[in-house]
Amino acid sequence: MAATMPAPAASGHNGRMLSTYPLLSSQIAFGLILAVGLYLFISERLRVDVTAMLILLALVLTGVLDSKQALSGFASEPAIIVAAVFVISGALAATGISERLGAWIGRAAGVHEWRTIAVVMPAVALLAAFTHHVMVTAMMLPLLLRHARDRQLPASRLLMPMSLAASLGTTLTLFSAPAFLLASDMLQRAGTDGLGIFSITPIGIALVLVGTSYMLGARWLLPKRSGTHGDDDYLRLDRYRTELLVVKDGRWTTRPLSELHKALGARFRLLGWLRDGVRRDDLTATSPLLAGDVLLVEASADELLSLHDDPGLDLNAIVRFNDTVSGEGAPQLVQAVVAPGSEFIGRSIRELDFARQFHAVIAGLWRREGDMADRLSDARLREGDLLVLYGRPSRFSDLAAHHGFLMLVPFAGEAKRRVHAPLALLILGVTILAAATEWLSAPLAFLMGAVAMVSTRCVDIQQAYRGIDVRIFVMIAGVIPLGIAMEQTGTADLLARGLSHMVAGWPALPILLVMFTAAALLTQVMSDAATTVLLGPVAISLARTLDLPPTPFVVCTALGAVVAFLTPIGHHGNLLILGPGQYRFGDFLRIGLPLTVVIALVSAWMARWLWLGGPLLPLSG
Structure with missing residues (x-):
């Protein structure tokens, strides 16, 4: 018996070694897929939705995920909500509500530059909270160009604050940015409560106020250029x-x-x-x-x-x-x-x-x-x-x-169904109320709202389908399995342990700032959704390592992916205003770097207050 004792021990040791091989090979395969995916996302050699689908197929073919896990993104809550929000946004445009709100903003802005910024930024942020921020930017662009021309104001002093406000407005509700929907989905899969429709609203309100105050105080940093595309270019027909x-x-x-x-x-x-x-x-x-x-x-x-x-x-x-x-x-x-x-x-x-x-x-x-x-x-x-x-x-x-x-x-026009505008507003209000009160789950509530918009002829069915940006829908469905694979292969835990060693002994606030900063840098070359999916599992694992609730870490990661205003390529809305405002790359960095630092501090501070019991005021507690 003594002679036979070492055999089981060796077998157990070899078994443990062998058991690590599948995990290690999965991590290597995932790392290679992730590296190639990041290269394709950054280089844009392929469209982002095509890249997302290639990543999904690679995860299945290498055995990192099974087919059910790989296809789970198409039936996910974020994908359903995003598709429904596109239809609802299209209905608001088709009934003339978006245009009328934009015209009202132009009238209320007055003749002074500071008043225009003070009126436009909160109003655009509110619009972006319930529609798509790129659509809001596109709608407001010709209105502000006309406003600048009529009142002899430099267009470049107005367009950048407007684009910033559209980005900040996405932090007022959960459904206005795919990153927050993905963050909520991750938290639920991690076994904690997801985010409510207005869970991040206190942070969003603070960011809109801070962003507006910053632009009013630092507007002298904005360039004075009228823009190459005047009113005639946008409104000549x-x-x-x-x-x-x-x-x-x-x-x-x-x-x-x-x-x-x-x-x-x-x-x-x-x-x-x-x-x-x-x-x-x-x-x-x-x-x-x-x-x-x-x-x-x-x-x-x-x-x-x-x-x-x-x-x-x-x-x-x-x-x-x-x-x-x-x-x-x-x-x-x-x-x-x-x-x-x-x-x-x-x-x-x-x-x-x-x-x-x-x-x-x-x-x-x-x-x-x-x-x-x-x-x-x-x-x-x-x-x-x-x-x-x-x-x-x-x-x-x-x-x-x-x-x-x-x-x-x-003929390029699209008929406005203005007579349906009150009904569209009613459907929007009921949709938000149903989701906020949890009378219906958020995906079902927004799906109901989208169907109601089409059924009541607030928007034509063909126009509704055209309004859905399939690239974003497919990209979200494709990158969700990336987050699942990151968790399943243990890669997220591995990165979190390394990060936890780096931040060992740090208070919660600087750790939240680290997550925001990592996402803010990565989102300049990747979409906010892909950035959140990539770093979200790391944030969850880091929170578990530190024995803290994961919600503030994931929220700060998503915020960094959404509101980092550093470069013109960081957000699609910035690309819309780049030509009309005659902006240069350095203009965004000069305005955006100090602003992003301030936004990071406010985001981390508010997240600590909401979920970690930190003080609301700097000198309290």
């Missing part, structure tokens, strides 16, 4: 000339003109009012509209299409010449440019008898500059005029081949 007919028994009959103005928004301009074929200059905004009245107006592309779809109004030219529109296919609007040397130049629309010659109707006209006749039919065409044509697709081939036109392109 907002001046379509057309004529509206008030339809008999329509919803606008007997209602005052002021209500129509209010419903159609700021980019609708009345040029004249015809009643019984006679121009009436005595009619005012309080005068009622009567059936058969013709309004001479200028409107944007969206408004032009909205007016055509409005059951109480119609484009006068279409009503008059609709019987001449023949051919196959459903009638639609297209745009044609009058070519140089065209036979149409110098002739009025009335003289051309366009409807009978081409079986299409000129429903609107855009001209870059120069006078135009009051009546659309009396306008004499010029080179470069853009005609809005109404006809059937089978006839468009003749128009496209005609040498009088330079090009024929689809």
Whole structure:
């Protein structure tokens, strides 16, 4: 027996050694996949969603994850909520709510630079809390460019604060940034309570206040440049000339003109009012509209299409010449440019008898500059005029081949469903209330809201699908397994132990700052979602090693990934304003570095107060 004793011991020792091999090989495989994935994310040789899918497949093929774990991201709460929020944001835009809020912000901003910043930043942050921050930035960009031009303010002094506010606004609610949804998902998988809809709101409010105060105090650091893209570049097609007919028994009959103005928004301009074929200059905004009245107006592309779809109004030219529109296919609007040397130049629309010659109707006209006749039919065409044509697709081939036109392109406008705006606001309010009170789970509540927006026709189903950024959805679904693999292979614990040795004996506050800083640096070359997935498991393991709750560490990691304002490539919103504001890379670093340091301190301090019982005020406790 004595001779046989060493054998089991050796076997046990060898067993322990052998048992480490699968774990070690999994860590090596995961490390290689992660390194290649980081390279592809940073270099952008492939789209981020394609890179995420390649990572997912590599994790399965190497045996690091099974197929069920790899596909779990597609059914995850973050992916569902993000898709639903895109649809809800699209509905707010389709009903004109986003545009109207943006116009109101422009009016409230006044004529002073400091007042514009003080009004725009909190308002944009609030919008970004309930919609997509890139959409808010894109919506506010032309409004601020126009505001800067009209009040002779440097556009570069306004665009960067606006973009910053859109990023900070994502910290006001859980669902406004994918990083926070992923953070909540990680905490739940770690066996702790996830984040509520408004769990991070106190931090978000503090960050918006600090960010606004910083920009007001340090606005002298902002460059003074007007921007290369003026108002004409963004809004030059907002001046379509057309004529509206008030339809008999329509919803606008007997209602005052002021209500129509209010419903159609700021980019609708009345040029004249015809009643019984006679121009009436005595009619005012309080005068009622009567059936058969013709309004001479200028409107944007969206408004032009909205007016055509409005059951109480119609484009006068279409009503008059609709019987001449023949051919196959459903009638639609297209745009044609009058070519140089065209036979149409110098002739009025009335003289051309366009409807009978081409079986299409000129429903609107855009001209870059120069006078135009009051009546659309009396306008004499010029080179470069853009005609809005109404006809059937089978006839468009003749128009496209005609040498009088330079090009024929689809009409770019999208009809606004303004009549559904109150309903869209109600659905948004119910959705947030259901999620905040936990009457429904957050994914189910937002899914319900998205379905309700489509079902009540606040947004068209095709427009809703177009509004979903599939790249972000797929990327989130693809990077969630990366976090699972990081935990399962023990890589997160390994990194956490190394980090814990480095921060051994440190108080909680500097450790929170370390996590924020690591995420802030990494997010400059990776998305906020990918950064959170990569560092979140490390934060959880570090908290366990220190015997502390993981929530503040994960939240600080996600905050660092979302609000680090260091470079123009760190956030998509920054890329939108880079050209219009004539910004340079150094402008973002000069403004963003001190700001990010302040944001890091506020984030770590507030997280310690919320989840670790630290003092709220620096001199208390």
